[in-house]
Amino acid sequence: MNIGKAAQATGVSAKMIRYYEAQGLIRPADRTEGNYRDFSERDLNDLRFIRRARGLGFSIEEISRLLSLWRDDARPSREVKAMAQKHLEDLDARIREMREMADTLRHLAHCCAGDDRPDCPILSDLAGAPTGQEQRAD
Amino acid sequence: MNIGKAAQATGVSAKMIRYYEAQGLIRPADRTEGNYRDFSERDLNDLRFIRRARGLGFSIEEISRLLSLWRDDARPSREVKAMAQKHLEDLDARIREMREMADTLRHLAHCCAGDDRPDCPILSDLAGAPTGQEQRAD
DNA sequence: GCTAAACCTTCCCATCAAGGGAAGGTCAAC
DNA sequence: GTTGACCTTCCCTTGATGGGAAGGTTTAGC
Numbered sequence: 001m002n003i004g005k006a007a008q009a010t011g012v013s014a015k016m017i018r019y020y021e022a023q024g025l026i027r028p029a030d031r032t033e034g035n036y037r038d039f040s041e042r043d044l045n046d047l048r049f050i051r052r053a054r055g056l057g058f059s060i061e062e063i064s065r066l067l068s069l070w071r072d073d074a075r076p077s078r079e080v081k082a083m084a085q086k087h088l089e090d091l092d093a094r095i096r097e098m099r100e101m102a103d104t105l106r107h108l109a110h111c112c113a114g115d116d117r118p119d120c121p122i123l124s125d126l127a128g129a130p131t132g133q134e135q136r137a138d
Numbered sequence: 139m140n141i142g143k144a145a146q147a148t149g150v151s152a153k154m155i156r157y158y159e160a161q162g163l164i165r166p167a168d169r170t171e172g173n174y175r176d177f178s179e180r181d182l183n184d185l186r187f188i189r190r191a192r193g194l195g196f197s198i199e200e201i202s203r204l205l206s207l208w209r210d211d212a213r214p215s216r217e218v219k220a221m222a223q224k225h226l227e228d229l230d231a232r233i234r235e236m237r238e239m240a241d242t243l244r245h246l247a248h249c250c251a252g253d254d255r256p257d258c259p260i261l262s263d264l265a266g267a268p269t270g271q272e273q274r275a276d
Numbered sequence: 277g278c279t280a281a282a283c284c285t286t287c288c289c290a291t292c293a294a295g296g297g298a299a300g301g302t303c304a305a306c
Numbered sequence: 307g308t309t310g311a312c313c314t315t316c317c318c319t320t321g322a323t324g325g326g327a328a329g330g331t332t333t334a335g336c
Contacts, residue, residue: 034332156314
């Protein structure tokens with residue numbers, strides 16, 4: 001199966017398949033006489049695994065490790081769980097940060113008249129005016 | 139005030155100050171005889187504005203527009219509010235995505251024994267096994 | 277069996293906001 | 307007047323992804 005069909009079958013773009021190969025995430029695909037990549041069913045399964053792991057926000061490096069664990073029949077599930085929990089902490093931290101941004105912004109936008117006049121609490125906040133809502137150093 | 143002092147005074151690194159200047163976000167700073175950048179109080183205020191706007195997640199391009207509005211005494215606050223709301227939508231969308239990832243991952247990690255045995259619902263999910271929790275195409 | 281289109285290959289470039297580091301010029305303290 | 311701390315510009319790297327060029331291969335139509 002050539003790269004275009006493999007891309008269609010897995011939902012991973014041809015570009016990204018080549019990139020994953022270059023990064024050593026997947027083994028180099030077989031080649032046809034004409035030097036076209038030739039993907040096996042197993043290759044497709046790896047690509048689908050990668051697509052799902054990307055969908056959960058794992059980095060290429062983390063996915064590389066997850067693939068090794070997946071292929072290792074003697075893996076301790078402890079290791080997989082530890083990776084998941086570490087990634088979960090990262091996600092939660094980033095969500096928290098973004099929620100703080102969003103909450104601040106929501107408050108400021110709510111306080112802004114949004115009309116023809118220039119007075120704007122959003123700009124006042126960015127300019128450093130105290131509002132009772134700015135982030136304090138804890 | 140030279141770039142090091144300006145960086146300290148504003149919380150924006152010297153690297154980033156030069157970058158913002160190169161990107162046209164701030165006007166080119168004055169120069170001393172020795173070709174050092176020389177920042178005025180007004181420059182510092184611009185840098186602080188940028189730092190706060192970055193803290194709310196605005197992109198360089200958006201900040202460029204916000205700075206123009208800030209400097210324009212005749213701005214309609216409507217424009218600022220519209221920018222804030224657009225950015226807020228982006229933030230909320232990204233938060234939603236990440237929360238879906240985190241929730242899925244939390245469930246999978248919760249279901250994983252995390253011991254010496256190889257059985258692992260996290261890997262099973264990534265490998266495509268149905269779990270009742272995977273994301274469906276709506 | 278030829279031709280054109282569709283596909284593949286590699287290689288380089290861009291994104292975005294930041295940092296690293298080299299080579300060389302300037303300034304300040306002692 | 308030397309030394310060390312600072313500044314300057316320039317280029318490279320990050321991470322995951324896409325764009326596009328130049329050129330080779332395969333396939334479908336005739």
